[in-house]
Amino acid sequence: MKQKLTWAHFKQFIPLYIMMVPSLVYIFINNYIPMAGIVVAFKKYNVNDGMFGSAWCGLDNFQFLFGTSDAFVMIRNTLLYNVAFIIVNQCLGIALAIIISDVINKGLKKLYQSSILLPFLLSMVVVSYIVFAFLSQENGMINAVLKSMGKDIVYWYQDNGPWPFILIFVNAWKGVGYGALIYIAGIAGIDPAFYEAAELDGANKWQQITKITLPCLVPQIITLVLMAIGRIFASDFGLFYQIPQNSGALFPTTQTIDTYVYRALIQAGGIGRSSAAGVFQSVVGFTLVMISNAVVRKISAENAMF
Amino acid sequence: MKKKILCGMLAAMMVSGALVSCGGGDTGSSTPAADNGSTTASDSAEGGEEGGEAAASGTTASGVNIGSYTVSEDPYTVKFLYLLAQEGDHFDEIEAAASAVTMEELNIGVEFIPVTYGTIDTNLNTMLPAGEPLDWFTCFAGNQGTYLDSGYIVDLNDYQSLMPNIMEYVGDGIGNCMIGEDWVVIPSNYERTAWTCYLVRNDILEDCGYTIEDFDGIDLGDPDKFQEGADKLTELFATVAEKHPEMVVLNGTMFLGTQSSCYVDGLSDGFGVLENYGQTTTVTNWYESEQWANFAKLNQQWFQAGYASQDIGTNVDSIEPILKAGNTFAGLCNAKPNTIAEKLSQCAQDINVIKLSKTMLSGGNMGNGFCLSSASENKEAACAWYNYIFQSGEFNxxxxxxxEGTDWVENEEGLADFPDGGDATTVSYHNDYGWIYPNQMVGHAWAGNDPDVWDQYVDFNKGDVVSQGYGFRYDNRPVINEVVACNAVNSQYQAQIVRGVATDMDAAIQEYNNALYDAGLQTIIDEKQNQLNAWLEANG
Amino acid sequence: MVLSKGEKAYQVGINIVLIIVTLVMILPIVLLFMCSITDENTLINNGYSFFPEKFGLTAYQYIWQNRGTVLRSYGLTIVVTVIGTACTLILTSLIAYPLSLRNLPGRPFFNFYVFFTMLFSGGLVPAYIMWTNTFHIKNTIFAYLLPNLLLSAYNIILVRTFFMTSIPDALYEAARIDGASYFTIYWKIVLPMGKPIMVTIGLFSGLGFWNDWTNGLYYVNRSEMFTTQVLLNRMIQDIQALANNPGGGSGSGALVNLPTVSIRMAIAFVAILPILVVYPFLQKYFASGIALGAVKG
Incomplete structure (x- = not known):
């Protein structure tokens, strides 16, 4: 693969590098310079000594993350939810993208495309009001229906059993449009000649999907999944904090690293501890992505991310 | 260094002091309310002489004691971060008027940095570590240890001589404003104690055949009287529930078990307290006391009897807007002298209060106020400015x-009121956050209050009992990791218990306490006890 | 076009599924709107409903009272969104195109350089110090444009992947043989062929600028520089703070006339209203972008 890099060969790429320069500079400023601040996680920060002058304190700032018996629960929740989100959102997103792309009626197609993205426009706080309108124990629509059917009402915000499903549903409801649109764009980019050839060969719909559409979407799928894995130790704070209305009884199934950090540091926090939490999440995410990428590279170097 | 130079200018000071004593009658504040505020420095000329060790004492032309401060030729602009209830649209005008208050006599103006409840934490947690220029900022007690440790806050002890009015105001309560040796905060001037009470709908109460006097003398904090009081309340709630089945009897966000600065002296965070209204010097864990369990079980009894809202376990709306909607009978709140006037207007219902406790004077409310940022570009000027505006009714x-005239007018009782019968939505600047501003008591109280409301505060602030921990503030820095962990435990377990929605109360309380001890509660208690013992020895 | 029997059944089937999905997506938003025009006391006493007993417009009156500020903020938001989206599209495509070329020397390094930013961040405070102390963006329009939103690794990678998979190498080769420069290829081939993904990214980044309120929270504190989202988020938070912490006031009744639940709903609705209005127009470009890629169907 390695070509010998001669000046003549290299020279022809110079215009390409020039095209990249503005973006590379912006990324350097916006992302790389502030990364120096990671040192704060290992320091006892004092503003008068500055970021680099403050005293080192080893791993003290990380203590609060693991010093509690909840450490296991929150790490487990964060991981499992993210795995569930990746699977559910990708599957739903691909399925929706495929069938929306197949809709013939132009007007309906537009309607579907627009509507799946609508929830994406709402902030989590607002979504939490909507969810509460359904689940409220006193006033909620679901309990109103249960009452009218003569059944016992459910104490949604005290019973942690249903919450994994509620959160996965809300997350899919809000986020699936995003992934679906990317896949719709991906499907739009597939050469129609493939399908024409397949139809001539007598392939049915299902065969077209499994033999043409999905394989063509593999690069997009891998990209989206790898990027999600990178954030596997992070969680959408709004989803886990606002939607369950901060109810303590639900913590066994709703506490994640981000909500724990927020709750613990709500008073007396300090930037050392919060950046320690960030570093921990980043390091784990980084490791997992490197491993997954290596695996992808093994299977199909073509599709590896880098 | 600079201070010494200032002290060297003693002679100049004395001259200006002498000049002022001629015009001493003018107190700088022209409002009638200010004259009532006897806790404040309105008679600052005398106050200043006892004010600090520094012999220097200066007074401005209008009679404001500015201690050892010499007015500088170079103007300075104080950056003042404070809480706003909502965005106003003629903010620049207010800023200019506020600058004018101090400009003439101190040559110091002010730039406002407004924040709201929703944004203050984020803004402080970026501005302070960044060392962005800032002078005074609103700060709540819980953050001050970390802020001091991180070098964000200046020790005000070095500037005592510049703030004679503040020294007089803080008086012997200064211990509650200190962390270790450092004086970190100037408390806002508001109530230092409170009753726990039930805010009830008076019309419903009377409809059920009661009067508010039937509930006089309830004290749930007294072990001998607890059961009697609890029975009375239960009977009331049962009657209301029976006569008004369409109503929710109880709702809100405060509960007996969360009143850690009323029934006990919570020593700032409630992890390790002085029980029985602070009438002890032994630090104990309130959450495993009989009293706390009784409170929880009482709430559980009410919840299970169907008196409380089904959503009470997660409710985040405080009782006032809930009462306003008209479907709820009662909720817990803290009361002070003007509570009924205040709640009448907030709830727009016929409201009365059933008091459930004594009032205990403790240092808890003295931790909230204004801190001086280490990023201040001229700390002397900032201190002189604060000292000046503290006695200025106009500024507050x-x-x-x-x-005045646009956003509010003075009515015939000398109270502030909306112009032309408007309300909070017809004026564009209106906060009603006096409790977290420097000194509401030199300014106007709002219409509906007694004209002498600030005098009532003075008596009220003495309290029925004084906690033995009054004057002591514990330094949480040695146990900050444990405090952080206990905060997390609280957020998980406490609401379920104090709100009465847990099903097996004894087991839930046991589990909660186990989690607290796992998180290091005993370490916090031991540390508090040690610090308290040392303090008692020094001040006993 | 004549459809086969199987094809017809398939069309009916997917349309039924998609109509159900659409209802699931839209009904909660309809509920949001209905709550925002429900009388506050009815909402608290009777609960949430699609068909409220009593309507009330107090929530919208509250917003109307602040119309001066709200309208000004709309103006600023539109400016920010348009400039921001344009810059994002240019910057993203300019770097995604070279990265999509397999024979670019140093490509793995640049890929990693981009991807790494998704995993590690220095945190808020260091970025804040840099943007305020070095670039002085506080309380300027740049506060909304520069930090974070302009370029995301996520978008770069999506666009790069699309270019890699959807533009046949043969096209490039043909162009090179014709003597086209890289920039000509970018302008004449890559951008037109990449239209579906560019429209998608443009939509997302436009929404990103429109919906962002965190930059405003950190870098803007003067109300004349608030965008709609910043303003409305602050309103929501302020109302919540008023409702949650009324204690300590001296009774001026700031609360009495503020509806809480319905006003939150109204504010949320006002925030998405312009998008709901503009969306069908965007949709046209969006759909044409797709049609260009897909001739089938």
Missing amino acids: DLINWGI
Whole structure:
């Protein structure tokens, strides 16, 4: 693969590098310079000594993350939810993208495309009001229906059993449009000649999907999944904090690293501890992505991310 | 260094002091309310002489004691971060008027940095570590240890001589404003104690055949009287539930078990307290006391009897807007002298209060106020400025009520009121956050209050009992990791218990306490006890 | 076009599924709107409903009272969104195109350089110090444009992947043989062929600028520089703070006339209203972008 890099060969790429320069500079400023601040996680920060002058304190700032018996629960929740989100959102997103792309009626197609993205426009706080309108124990629509059917009402915000499903549903409801649109764009980019050839060969719909559409979407799928894995130790704070209305009884199934950090540091926090939490999440995410990428590279170097 | 130079200018000071004593009758504040505020420095000329060790004492032309401060030729602009209830649209005008208050006599102006409840934490947690220029900022007690440790806060002890009015105001309560040796905060001037009470709908109460006097003398904090009081309340709630089945009897966000600065002296965070209204010097864990369990079980009894809202376990709306909607009978709140006037207007219902406790004077409310940022570009000027505005009714009215004539007018009782029968939505600047502003008591109280409300505060603030921990503030820095962990435990377990929605109360309380001890509660208690013992020895 | 029997059944089937999905997506938003025009006391006493007993417009009156500020903020938001989206599209495509070329020397390094930013961040405070102390963006329009939103690794990678998979190498080769420069290829081939993904990214980044309120929270504190989202988020938070912490006031009744639940709903609705209005127009470009890629169907 390695070509010998001669000046003549290299020279022809110079215009390409020039095209990249503005973006590379912006990324350097916006992302790389502030990364120096990671040192704060290992320091006892004092503003008068500055970021680099403050005293080192080893791993003290990380203590609060693991010093509690909840450490296991929150790490487990964060991981499992993210795995569930990746699977559910990708599957739903691909399925929706495929069938929306197949809709013939132009007007309906537009309607579907627009509507799946609508929830994406709402902030989590607002979504939490909507969810509460359904689940409220006193006033909620679901309990109103249960009452009218003569059944016992459910104490949604005290019973942690249903919450994994509620959160996965809300997350899919809000986020699936995003992934679906990317896949719709991906499907739009597939050469129609493939399908024409397949139809001539007598392939049915299902065969077209499994033999043409999905394989063509593999690069997009891998990209989206790898990027999600990178954030596997992070969680959408709004989803886990606002939607369950901060109810303590639900913590066994709703506490994640981000909500724990927020709750613990709500008073007396300090930037050392919060950046320690960030570093921990980043390091784990980084490791997992490197491993997954290596695996992808093994299977199909073509599709590896880098 | 600079201070010494200032002290060297003693002679100049004395001259200006002498000049002022001629015009001493003018107190700088022209409002009638200010004259009532006897806790404040309105008679600052005398106050200043006892004010600090520094012999220097200067007074401005209008009679404001500015201690050892010499007015500088170079103007300075104080950056003042404070809480706003909502965005106003003639903010620049208010800023200019507020600058004018101090400009003439101190050559110091002010730039406002407004924040709201929703944004203050984020803004402080970026501005302070960044060392962005800032002078005074609103700060709540829980953050001050970390802020001091991180070098964000200046020790005010070095500037005592510049703030004679503040020294007089803080008086012997200064211990509650200190962390270790450092004086970190100037408390806002508001109530130092409170009753726990039930805010009830008076019309419903009377409809059920009661009067408010039937509930006089309830004290749930007294072990001998607890059961009697609890029975009375239960009977009331049962009657209301029976006569008004369409109503929710109880709701809100406060509960007996969360009143850790009323029934006990919570020593700032409630992890390790002085029980029985602070009448002890032994630090104990309130959450495993019989009293706390009784409170929880009482709430559980009410919840299970169907008196409380089904959503009470997660409710985040405080009782006032809930009462306003008209479907709820009662909720817990803290009361002070003007509570009924205040709640009448907030709830727009016929409201009365059933008091459930004594009032205990403790240092808890003295931790909230204004801190001086280490990023201040001229700390002397900033201190002189604060000292000046602290006694200025004009300044305190400006930040709380806006421009007189536009946003508010003075009514015939000498109270502030909306112009032309308007309300909070017809004026564009209106905060009503006096409790977290420097000194509401030199400014106007709002219409509906007794004209002498600030005098009532003075008596009220003495309290029925004084906690033995009054004057002591514990330094949480040695146990900050444990405090952080206990905060997390609280957020998980406490609400379920104090709100009465847990099903097996004894087991839930046991589990909660186990989690607290796992998180290091005993370490916090031991540390508090040690610090308290040392303090008692020094001040006993 | 004549459809086969199987094809017809398939069309009916997917349309039924998609109509159900659409209802699931839209009904909660309809509920949001209905709550925002429900009388506050009815909401608290009777609960949430699609068909409220009593309507009330107090929530919208509250917003109307602040119309001066709200309208000004709309103006600023539109400016920010348009400039921001344009810059994002240019910057993203300019770097995604070279990265999509397999024979670019140093490509793995640049890929990693981009991807790494998704995993590690220095945190808020260091970025804040840099943007305020070095670039002085506080309380300027740049506060909304520069930090974070302009370029995301996520978008770069999506666009790069699309270019890699959807533009046949043969096209490039043909162009090179014709003597086209890289920039000509970018302008004449890559951008037109990449239209579906560019429209998608443009939509997302436009929404990103429109919906962002965190930059405003950190870098803007003067109300004349608030965008709609910053303003409305602050309103929501302020109302919540008023409702949650009324204690300590001296009774001026700031609360009495503020509806809480319905006003939150109204504010949320006002925030998405312009998008709901503009969306069908965007949709046209969006759909044409797709049609260009897909001739089938």
